[in-house]
Amino acid sequence: MSSQVIAFIGGGNMASAIIGGLLRAGLAPAQLHVVEPHAPQRDKLRAEFGLQALAAGDASLGRAGTVVWAVKPQLFAEAAAPLRAWVGGALQLSVMAGIPSASIARASGSERVVRSMPNTPALIGQGIAGLYARPAVSAEERATIEGLLAPTGQTLWVEREEDLDAVTALSGSGPAYFFFFVEAMMAAAVDMGLTAEQGRRLALATCAGAAALGLASDESPTTLRERVTSKGGTTHAAITAMQADAVDAAIRRAVLAAQKRAAELGREFG
Ligand SMILES: NC(=O)C1=CN([C@@H]2O[C@H](COP(=O)(O)OP(=O)(O)OC[C@H]3O[C@@H](n4cnc5c(N)ncnc54)[C@H](O)[C@@H]3O)[C@@H](O)[C@H]2O)C=CC1
Ligand SMILES: O=C(O)[C@@H]1CCC=N1
The missing domain is CATH 3.40.50.720 (NAD(P)-binding Rossmann-like Domain)
Structure with missing residues (x-):
């Protein structure tokens, strides 16, 4: 090359x-x-x-x-x-x-x-x-x-070849999902009286650190999540709120929507 x-x-x-x-x-x-x-x-x-x-x-x-x-x-x-x-x-x-x-x-x-x-x-x-x-x-x-x-x-x-539509939905579009999450974390920071910039630094460093920990560890994301989640503690309160809002199901639907759109793009413009 x-x-x-x-x-x-x-x-x-x-x-x-x-x-x-x-x-x-x-x-x-x-x-x-x-x-x-x-x-x-x-x-x-x-x-x-x-x-x-x-x-x-x-x-x-x-x-x-x-x-x-x-x-x-x-x-x-x-x-x-x-x-x-x-x-x-x-x-x-x-x-x-x-x-x-x-x-x-x-x-x-x-x-x-x-x-x-x-x-x-x-x-x-x-x-x-x-x-x-x-x-x-x-x-x-x-x-x-x-x-x-x-x-x-x-x-x-x-x-x-069809698996590329799933790759597109996961990692191709994935950075946008991540920034969407960070935007919401920043808005929450402001709701709690921090500045948006403080929220940005805290959210990005936390996400980068968590991703690095996940990559360096042999343990599953589930175990790593559970390790943060003390019984009766703050994380439990947050995860319970997310489960009540069916955030996990919403994420799965969103990724499938991206996969469907990738296949449509192929049919429309291929
Ligand atoms: N942005 C992303 O996160 C990702 C984008 N892609 C794919 O990469 C492709 C490009 O996306 P971006 O770079 O984000 O878009 P972009 O809009 O930044 O780049 C496309 C470029 O093509 C030029 N262009 C338009 N008509 C042309 C022609 N007839 N001949 C030559 N060049 C022409 C445009 O002026 C533009 O600079 C898309 O097909 C997208 O699906 C893939 C993975 C991730
Ligand atoms: O949104 C899109 O269609 C392109 C493909 C993956 C990321 N950006």
């Missing part, structure tokens, strides 16, 4: 997270091509990474060994149509939610397609990306993709 040219179709948030990781890992900016029609976003890529993004695709894309699809699912078909002539010889990597690998194979002209579902902690090298490869992808190409995503965090392969 180290000498390969990588082309990004779409240079927004997710592409930037991967590009930042690749540059930190030592790739030269000249190895990265980006197609990005939005001028302010091209300016941002220049300022942040020293990259000269293209406003539209051209024959230079033919030099890419890997093409990364990082546009919104709704715009995939429109973005792919003018590029087909140049990208068909490359390994394809998609970060798009929902769009089936068969649609990417059809639109790009290459059966060598890996779908991934990263998440925004990729920006600081702490993401986790689910991966699925079509049968035409070789073991070496799987390793190429792992290398490309390594600077953004961990990877996890799934054998069934």
Whole structure:
């Protein structure tokens, strides 16, 4: 991978997270091509990474060994149509939610397609990306993709493509659930007379610490929760209130709604 040219179709948030990781890992900016029609976003890529993004695709894309699809699912078909002539010889990597690998194979002209579902902690090298490869992808190409995503965090392969919709619902969208929880903790902090900033610091440090404890421990999340929950104490009061509001069932319904939407996106825009 180290000498390969990588082309990004779409240079927004997710592409930037991967590009930042690749540059930190030592790739030269000249190895990265980006197609990005939005001028302010091209300016941002220049300022942040020293990259000269293209406003539209051209024959230079033919030099890419890997093409990364990082546009919104709704715009995939429109973005792919003018590029087909140049990208068909490359390994394809998609970060798009929902769009089936068969649609990417059809639109790009290459059966060598890996779908991934990263998440925004990729920006600081702490993401986790689910991966699925079509049968035409070789073991070496799987390793190429792992290398490309390594600077953004961990990877996890799934054998069934439909499982990527579940990955999307858990870890792809998951950072937003977490921040939603933190927002509610901050509002509660203000309700109790603390400042929002005090609430932010307390909530984020607590969540980061609890996640680190969960990762470092052999014990289950259930055991770790029970260890905080003294009989007749404060945590018990809070958990009882959450159970009365069926918060756990609401979370499960929310994650299933995201999975359903991922499948719909594939049907609507694939
Ligand atoms: N934001 C997130 O947390 C995650 C997003 N994704 C997926 O990543 C993809 C991109 O999402 P974001 O980076 O968040 O969106 P974004 O809006 O930041 O980036 C998309 C970029 O594509 C550009 N674009 C629009 N039309 C184009 C075209 N015809 N050709 C080339 N580029 C074009 C836009 O100007 C924009 O800069 C989506 O498919 C999404 O499902 C996946 C995992 C997590
Ligand atoms: O909300 C979305 O559709 C994208 C996919 C996962 C995270 N953001």
